[in-house]
Amino acid sequence: MLKLIPFVISLFVILSGCSGGYQSIAEEESIENNIKINADAYLFDAKVIQNGKPTSVRLYFYQTDSIIGIGGRGYLGKGALKGWITADSIKVMFPTTKEYLFESVSDLFSSFACADDIPEFELMSLFSVLPDRLFADSIITVNRVDDDTDDKRREYMITIEGCLWNLYLRYDYRDDRFVIRNFEFDDGKTTTLSGKRREYKTDQNIKLAKFKVPLSPEYIRIIP
Incomplete structure (x- = not known):
């Protein structure tokens, strides 16, 4: 796993342009292609159903100890989304519609038909900590819904009183830890x-560009 300080330094230098002087976009992309980060890589076959209409997409997650890069591709290899998740925030851009989302994780989950604001929701930590441990002292309700007969499988339903949404997660045991296998929100x-x-692969060398969200001025922010 990437250590926090080296990652933050690398990210700051590349994304803020503080490495000394002007660099062209081509030069920046060349630098990013040469810098790689150690991360665990996930690939999910995903489906969004909205108002009865299904859309399929492949979702990529690149997990470090301080940030998770997100990528998504639809049919014909078209880029569907790109973004990142940190301990308290999420940022996702949608190239097809020229829109982007940038919110605290708690505010985002509070926007899904909740009577009250959610003080915190540790979305990133769900990749490394089982929900019943993560939310043990929280207003968030976690119910284990598997039959408890398989030591290498865990299934959970996550809800919050006053919110209509729910999150289902299934984990299996891989490489000495539980890893997300299925999810449904x-x-x-x-x-x-x-x-x-x-697919799931540990200790992969991932390009720094996978963690960058290159918004141009015409992108419009989505307000949940």
């Missing part, structure tokens, strides 16, 4: 997002 209204893991 239901907003309680018209939209579900589900995914099944196709």
Whole structure:
């Protein structure tokens, strides 16, 4: 796993342009292609159903100890989304519609038909900590829903009182730890997002560009 300080330094130098003087876009891309980060890589076959209309996409997650890069591709290899998740924030761009989302994770989950604001929701930590341990002292309710007969499988339903949404997660035991295998998020209204893991590889060298969200001025922010 990448250590926090070296990663932050590398990210700051590349993304803020503080490495000394002007660099062209081509030069920046060349630098990014040469810098790689150690991360665990996931590939999910995912489906979004909105108002009864399904859309399939492949979702990529690149997990470090301080940030998770996100990528998504639709049919014909078209880029569907790109973004990142940190301990408290999420940023995702949608190239096809020229829109982007940039919110705190808690505010985002509070926007899904909740009576009250959610003080915190540790989305990133769900990649490394089982929900019943992560939310042990929280307003978040975690119910284990598997039959408890397989030591290498865990299934959970996550809900919050006053919110219509729910999140289902299934983990299996890989490389001495539990890893997300399936997920399904239901907003309680018209939209579900589900995914099944196709691939999982540890200690991969991932290009720094996978963690960058290159927004141009014409992008419009989505307000949940």
